[in-house]
Amino acid sequence: MASIAIIGGGIAGLAAAVSLTNAGQKVHLYEATKAGGGRTRSYRDNLFGRELDNGQHLMMGCYRETLAFLQAIGAKPEHTIFFQRNLAVDMVREGGREVTLRCPALPAPLHLAAGLLAMRGVGSLHKASAMRAGLMLRNEVRRPDDNETCDAWLRRLGQTNTIRSVFWEPFIWATLNDDPLVSSAAMLMAVIERAFLGTRDGSRLGMPIIPLSKLYVERAIEFLRSRGSEVHLGTPARKLCISNNRVTGFTLKSGETVEADTVITAVPPHALLDLLPDNHHSHPVFHDIRRLKTAPIVNIWAHVDRSPFPGKPFVGLVHSPLHWMFDRSHIEGERTGKVLLNATISGARAFVEDSQSSLQQLLADELKRFFPHRPLAIHEVRVIKEKRATISHAAGTYHWRPEARSPVNGLWLAGDWVRTGLPATIESAAQSGHDAASLVLAES
């Protein structure tokens, strides 16, 4: 009998398991795949002869729950994550001209104000519009609610097209994984508050130096096993067993039954609905979950003979479908041999059905368009499409996300998409896992 069982071994499930194990509970975690990690994972890629991430993952200094999880499993973020000292972002325009944002070592939010004022590559009219938005955020205008789109909100704040294209829109695509025309301004505000209005450290960006599975997954599994909890990899759950509105366990795809009086599901929305017995689908909470849509991310990995932006870990591309480019070799401290480049397309609905060859051509075309003075040779290319990378944060959809406490007794919901107050990110996943664990402990 597994008294506390967790279904799903992504960040949310692992964070819940680590938290409960740390509190002295024995946990059984059931993960469908052989390695776990879910949407934050890496794998051995034979074409590249190395580990590749399923997609470049960024974090910010304000990822408190993620950093706590990493500390708990002994992952030592100071050695495994390349963190900027202060927020610094370089945006490149077609032809190679740059817009640079460097935030100085001042307390938040002055660091951002000073960074925006000193931004190079944009005129003072546009900087003034960003500054005005900053001032208005401090309670001078009505805060956005979840029905307002980012686009409508930026228009309300009088943001110029230029400051939108070099600052706001790249930030929105990156954090909300969706088009500013549809995504929720309230969700954006949640990120702004944590990243820019807390401490200066909150806004600095972090990039893992080591493969994602090594950083987040393998250590967590080792930690759990060494503390007496059990991790069952390659063991998909099939259906939850619910009797008199109380969970009693679940069946596995293998046909076995796992008995448990407390179950945390830490799977994406579609997987939770698959686990749910048919007679529970009509409950309003589960009915709303069905309404949540998803947004894809496409990552293009390429070996190139030299970096298009030498000396920099990453750049953003203004008005390009390739939102960001990362020099993984630079981030990992590898200065010899071929350069491993990553190009990320967020909210990639328009590209997710494209062939590998057309995406490879897109990469070649954009490299020529943005870095015409640094021609380079492209060698191996790998395209990774995550069709359901995150839920869509379209305006007006937040209230469909469920609370951690489900309508079924003993059943708790975790995952980046539950109601954490944050967009679906690693941080939201870690927070959801910690929240579910705290609720379970409070009830035991």
Ligand SMILES: Cc1cc2nc3c(=O)[nH]c(=O)nc-3n(C[C@H](O)[C@H](O)[C@H](O)COP(=O)(O)OP(=O)(O)OC[C@H]3O[C@@H](n4cnc5c(N)ncnc54)[C@H](O)[C@@H]3O)c2cc1C
């Ligand atoms: C390409 C890409 C780039 C991203 N970039 C960033 C970024 O830069 N910064 C950031 O913060 N976030 C980023 N994200 C989002 C981040 O990856 C997710 O928010 C996070 O990984 C979600 O974790 P989770 O545990 O909630 O869900 P998942 O990772 O989906 O984990 C769910 C787990 O449940 C398992 N499972 C499903 N069904 C069953 C079943 N029936 N039985 C047992 N197990 C089951 C799955 O195999 C999976 O391991 C990105 C996502 C993608 C795809």
